[in-house]
Amino acid sequence: MRLTRLTYRGVIFLAYLVMLLPVLLLVVTSFFKDTIITFPPSGLSLEWYANAIDREEFLSGFIVSFKVAALATLIGVPLGMAAALALTRSAIRGKQAITTFLLGPIIVPGIVAGTALYLTFLVAQNQLDMDIVGTLPGLVAAHILLTIPWTVRVATAGLQGLDKSVEEAAANLGARPWTVFMRVTLPMMRPAIVAASMFSFIQSFENLELTLLLVGPGMSTLPIAMLNYLEFQIDPTLAAVATIQVVVIAAMMLITDRYVKLSRIV
Amino acid sequence: MKSLELENVCKKFGEAVAVTDMSMHILTGELVSLLGPSGCGKTTTLRMVAGFVEPSSGSIRINGRDVTKLAPYERNTALVFQSYALFPHMTVAQNVGFGLEMRKVGKAEREEKSIEALKRVRLDHLSDRYPRQLSGGQQQRAALARGLVLNPDIFLLDEPLSNLDAKLRGEVRSEIRGLQQSLELTTLMVTHDQEEALTMSDKLVLMEAGSVRQSGTAQDLYEQPADAFVADFVGRSNVIKGRIEDGKFRTTDGTFMPTLPGAVADAQYYTLRPEKISLSREGDGVEGTLLERLYLGAQTEYTVRVGETSISVVTATPGPDDMRAGLRVGDAVRLAWDVASVRLLNN
Numbered sequence: 001m002r003l004t005r006l007t008y009r010g011v012i013f014l015a016y017l018v019m020l021l022p023v024l025l026l027v028v029t030s031f032f033k034d035t036i037i038t039f040p041p042s043g044l045s046l047e048w049y050a051n052a053i054d055r056e057e058f059l060s061g062f063i064v065s066f067k068v069a070a071l072a073t074l075i076g077v078p079l080g081m082a083a084a085l086a087l088t089r090s091a092i093r094g095k096q097a098i099t100t101f102l103l104g105p106i107i108v109p110g111i112v113a114g115t116a117l118y119l120t121f122l123v124a125q126n127q128l129d130m131d132i133v134g135t136l137p138g139l140v141a142a143h144i145l146l147t148i149p150w151t152v153r154v155a156t157a158g159l160q161g162l163d164k165s166v167e168e169a170a171a172n173l174g175a176r177p178w179t180v181f182m183r184v185t186l187p188m189m190r191p192a193i194v195a196a197s198m199f200s201f202i203q204s205f206e207n208l209e210l211t212l213l214l215v216g217p218g219m220s221t222l223p224i225a226m227l228n229y230l231e232f233q234i235d236p237t238l239a240a241v242a243t244i245q246v247v248v249i250a251a252m253m254l255i256t257d258r259y260v261k262l263s264r265i266v
Numbered sequence: 267m268k269s270l271e272l273e274n275v276c277k278k279f280g281e282a283v284a285v286t287d288m289s290m291h292i293l294t295g296e297l298v299s300l301l302g303p304s305g306c307g308k309t310t311t312l313r314m315v316a317g318f319v320e321p322s323s324g325s326i327r328i329n330g331r332d333v334t335k336l337a338p339y340e341r342n343t344a345l346v347f348q349s350y351a352l353f354p355h356m357t358v359a360q361n362v363g364f365g366l367e368m369r370k371v372g373k374a375e376r377e378e379k380s381i382e383a384l385k386r387v388r389l390d391h392l393s394d395r396y397p398r399q400l401s402g403g404q405q406q407r408a409a410l411a412r413g414l415v416l417n418p419d420i421f422l423l424d425e426p427l428s429n430l431d432a433k434l435r436g437e438v439r440s441e442i443r444g445l446q447q448s449l450e451l452t453t454l455m456v457t458h459d460q461e462e463a464l465t466m467s468d469k470l471v472l473m474e475a476g477s478v479r480q481s482g483t484a485q486d487l488y489e490q491p492a493d494a495f496v497a498d499f500v501g502r503s504n505v506i507k508g509r510i511e512d513g514k515f516r517t518t519d520g521t522f523m524p525t526l527p528g529a530v531a532d533a534q535y536y537t538l539r540p541e542k543i544s545l546s547r548e549g550d551g552v553e554g555t556l557l558e559r560l561y562l563g564a565q566t567e568y569t570v571r572v573g574e575t576s577i578s579v580v581t582a583t584p585g586p587d588d589m590r591a592g593l594r595v596g597d598a599v600r601l602a603w604d605v606a607s608v609r610l611l612n613n
Binding site for chain 1: 316317318337338339343344345347348349351352353354355364365368369412416
């Protein structure tokens with residue numbers, strides 16, 4: 001009995017270790033003094049953080065990533081929620097096919113989808129005589145292809161548990177369809193909406209493959225700025241940037257968790 | 267005066283017939299139960315009255331007004347759902363006030379009426395709680411108050427006791443019935459539980475496979491069942507198949523059963539309540555073998571094999587001096603009953 005419990009705890013500990021070790025190492029090395037990572041370090045310093053903040057490409061990359069993720073979430077989540085609601089509620093034919101279609105963008109490898117988008121954008125640019133590749137609208141449009149499927153994926157599960165009779169009760173008490181939606185359906189969907197928004201934002205914020213061909217001068221996202229930096233240098237600046245990113249995302253998660261228990265949805 | 271009338275209401279879902287030719291009439295202050303096994307169409311009927319399902323044909327009138335085509339929010343019915351369906355993000359008071367808010371009642375009056383309704387169900391002390399903080403019984407009382415507060419034309423109850431544990435059930439049963447009678451609520455209740463229906467209703471409508479098999483008071487259905495299905499569904503019955511030969515009922519395995527003279531010639535079922543049969547070790551009566559004895563406390567239930575037929579007998583548990591106290595499985599027994607309590611049915 002005691003042995004099985006110990007084994008159980010051991011396995012859980014190992015699982016956490018495997019998941020968190022790379023992140024922990026990243027955080028630790030960001031404080032190392034040496035340019036080339038050595039162990040043990042010759043000393044600790046904050047110079048890489050200073051370097052990260054000094055370098056213009058990281059700050060502008062962060063701002064672009066934040067804008068793109070926020071806009072793509074703001075547009076994609078309502079659309080994805082509407083789709084998820086329709087897919088869980090109504091008796092439309094070919095539900096399975098529609099679901100697969102909507103999840104498509106995250107099933108297709110990102111680099112393939114990115115290439116396809118790049119070619120499409122080029123054609124569109126010629127036809128419309130306007131810039132799309134390397135612009136904010138172009139990036140947002142591309143990232144909506146990430147936020148819609150993630151919303152559908154996260155929200156469908158959440159909406160399936162939603163008791164339809166609660167909405168019927170509202171109608172029975174005299175609420176018209178729009179009132180039912182605003183006063184009952186939407187508040188009940190709140191946990192699913194929050195979870196979907198979180199996932200969508202993070203997926204967009206950290207995306208690399210889909211975005212790779214779509215950025216342009218002065219319009220690059222943080223992951224791509226990091227990749228570019230990595231091509232020429234291997235000092236711990238990237239570890240510092242990544243640590244800041246981890247802290248920001250963790251803070252977002254914690255704040256969200258205060259309002260909606262994430263563990264209840266995911 | 268309040269009333270609910272259904273006239274030749276039918277509902278088909280595609281090819282499947284859910285309800286056929288349903289007619290009934292409920293008057294002010296009456297509680298009528300729709301009783302039947304699952305899938306008999308009773309819930310569909312209730313949902314048609316509430317407006318969630320549109321009848322394929324026929325009409326529904328509430329207080330004489332035709333509501334057949336009206337949306338749920340255009341009818342003044344109050345449905346208490348089986349799952350209670352309270353709004354999880356609103357407090358008990360907000361739940362109860364919701365219907366009044368939809369009717370544009372001012373805040374002060376809304377609060378006053380909500381508290382009054384909650385007092386009726388003894389829940390006023392929990393008005394600030396959220397539904398998830400209430401027990402099952404309390405949730406149900408909140409759901410009742412949410413309907414009561416609107417003074418609805420028709421009160422609709424969907425399996426009101428099914429989600430409560432056995433101990434609470436009897437209590438809630440009399441509480442709902444008491445409330446219904448003191449407020450003279452015109453009520454339609456759906457249930458699959460015959461005990462619930464028998465004890466709570468003024469009138470019962472027994473349904474099977476989408477149509478009404480019999481309607482009337484609990485006594486009518488119990489004592490004058492129209493067919494073998496009713497006889498077995500309301501209370502319990504021994505239903506023995508056979509036919510009339512030479513003026514007497516002969517079971518399919520050939521046993522002649524005591525029959526009153528002048529029995530209807532086309533009778534196919536011999537029905538007899540288990541509690542109308544007396545069982546003894548010897549004496550007059552039909553001979554049989556004891557197959558099973560179930561001790562239920564105050565009562566004992568015996569299963570006796572007569573020819574090829576099993577007959578259930580329910581008697582008060584015999585005292586220690588009674589000859590039947592020592593009966594064992596396999597013993598020969600005699601069954602006797604008053605022929606007048608037999609009902610011969612032809613379907």
